[in-house]
Amino acid sequence: MAVNTTIFMPDLLKKFLYQYPHIKVHQTFATTLNIQHLLETEQVDFGISVTSIISSEYTNIQGIPIITAETFLALPPQHHLLKHKHISLYDVVNEPFVSMPVGYGLREMTDNFCNQAGFKPNIVIESN
Structure with a gap:
């Protein structure tokens, strides 16, 4: 699989591997465009992206929302x-x-x- 975020991956992978212990996972970190390319060329089975991956050329790529998260602005302590x-x-x-x-x-x-x-x-x- 290819991902462009690692924020929620440990928890997600832990739950997945608990449910499917016989499956081996190889994760690579990539840009959104690279994830799209890897999916289009079938170098990965699935991708996880913060933003949607849309491919007009390859209709076999399907997006499914898996999580909704709030976005925050981080500021220095004395800001x-x-x-x-x-x-x-x-x-x-x-x-x-x-x-x-x-x-x-x-x-x-x-x-x-x-x-x-x-x-x-x-x-x-x-x-x-």
């Missing part, structure tokens, strides 16, 4: 916005962002949220 009860994305327009590299689901999601709010995030650190 001035911590005193606010509610923070919108408009409040962080000029703030520096730490994010995943381009091509990963969480980065795609961050960029989409910021674009919907009308700005491009100021990514100062990219790390997977």
